[in-house]
Amino acid sequence: MNKKLKLFSLVLVLTILISFSLTGCKKNNLKTVKLIEVTHSLFYTPQYVAITQGFFEDEGLDIELINGKGADKCMTALLSGEADIGFMGPEASVYVYNQGKTNYAINFAQLTQKDGSFLVGREKEEDFDFKNLKGKTIIGGRKGGMPEMTLEYVLKKHGLEPGVDVNVRTDIQFDVMAGAFTGGEGDYVALFEPVAATLEKEGKGYVVASIGKEAGYIPYTCYSATKDYIEKNEDTIQKFTNAIYKGMLWVQSHSVEEIAEAVKPQFPDTDDEVLIALITRYKEQDTWKPDLLLTEDGLNHMMDIMEMAGELEERADYNKIVTDKFAKKAMKEITK
Numbered sequence: 545m546n547k548k549l550k551l552f553s554l555v556l557v558l559t560i561l562i563s564f565s566l567t568g569c570k571k572n573n574l575k576t577v578k579l580i581e582v583t584h585s586l587f588y589t590p591q592y593v594a595i596t597q598g599f600f601e602d603e604g605l606d607i608e609l610i611n612g613k614g615a616d617k618c619m620t621a622l623l624s625g626e627a628d629i630g631f632m633g634p635e636a637s638v639y640v641y642n643q644g645k646t647n648y649a650i651n652f653a654q655l656t657q658k659d660g661s662f663l664v665g666r667e668k669e670e671d672f673d674f675k676n677l678k679g680k681t682i683i684g685g686r687k688g689g690m691p692e693m694t695l696e697y698v699l700k701k702h703g704l705e706p707g708v709d710v711n712v713r714t715d716i717q718f719d720v721m722a723g724a725f726t727g728g729e730g731d732y733v734a735l736f737e738p739v740a741a742t743l744e745k746e747g748k749g750y751v752v753a754s755i756g757k758e759a760g761y762i763p764y765t766c767y768s769a770t771k772d773y774i775e776k777n778e779d780t781i782q783k784f785t786n787a788i789y790k791g792m793l794w795v796q797s798h799s800v801e802e803i804a805e806a807v808k809p810q811f812p813d814t815d816d817e818v819l820i821a822l823i824t825r826y827k828e829q830d831t832w833k834p835d836l837l838l839t840e841d842g843l844n845h846m847m848d849i850m851e852m853a854g855e856l857e858e859r860a861d862y863n864k865i866v867t868d869k870f871a872k873k874a875m876k877e878i879t880k
Contacts, residue, residue: 573604574605575605575780576605576606576607576608577600577606577607577628577629577780577784578628579609579610579627580610580611580612580617580627581609581610581618582633583613583719584611585660585737585738586736586737586811586819586822586823587737587765587826587831588631589807589823589826589832590655590791590832591788592810593791593803593807594790595607595609595810596806596807597790597794599786599787599794602787603786603787604783612627613719614717615633615635615686615689618632618636619632619637622649622770623640623645623647623770628769628773629768629769630769631655631767632768633691633846634651634763634843634846635688635690635693635846635850635855636649637649637865638846638847638850638859638865639688642858642860646771647770648771649768649769649771650771650774650865650867651767651768651838651865652767652785652866652867652870653766653785653788653789654763654765654767654838654842654871655765655836656764656831656832657761658757658829658831659691659755659759659764660736660765661691661695661734661735661755662735662736662740662751662756663733663734663754664733664740664743664750665731665749665752669750669752674703674704675702675704677699677710678704679709679710680731681711681729681730681731681732682710682712682732682734683716683721683724683733683734684714684733685734686714686717686718687714689718690762690764690846691734692712692853693852693853694762694764695712696853697849697852697853698755699712701758701759713729716729722743725749726748726749737825737826738811738822741814741821742814745815754825756831757829761845762846762849763838766838767788769781774867782870785870785873785874786874786877786878788874789878792832792833792834794806795827795832796834800820800823800824800827804820807819836874836875837868837872838866840866843862843865847859
């Protein structure tokens, strides 16, 4: 009996060792890709699904995820080689291209087609009207950034002129906007999830409007890499796009409860019911771009908004800063 127990123990130990060995071999065979994201938000749910469901690993990639805390910082990291792929608003690539850089950023996949921020006030306003913002101060984000420009676009749509009818503050860094608001600055603030919901849960702020719903379609966040990186790593870019597309398909075919469970490892401190509510909110707003294609019309619409905000003097060439071949190949070869 003793011999049998010893033999069983030996077999168990060997099985565990072999399992660890195989896992290590698989991990070692993956290519590491440094992905810097503009912020860590449920707004980018399909990306996190692709990570947690192993779609990147299936493509032979190991993702090192970095929170850039702002598009300007993301683009700096991308251009300096500190990151391989950037995930941010395509307005950043327009600015870089117009600076005349030879190794500019090229957008190869679009993830979101709506603004993901919500206007948060200090009190509950069940019948909120944008007229309520007249004479008020909104913490809006970095000047020239997509969140701030989209906010101004929405304000103008409702007849409010920033700087005249309402004060939009652009002097507070993206990652400390919530802290500034809870610290007493501003009357309203534009925040992404799950930060806005966290403030609601703590009784420190209340969502009064969806900027994304008000703004409509905008090519809001895209994946980009430098011209040199794409030329030297086309296979990696294709595999990355494949994984993102698999994540998008998975989100489209699963319930919000299943999606919440899938992204939980990325947001361990967020309650399950909050995750479900926020994913539902984003899904109902048609937030995610199902085909990953950044179209010329879409880019032009974004540049219209940039011009309206007074942030664009010259338009960038779509054929220079956008490529759709990776997204089209993923769509062609990957089915549900």
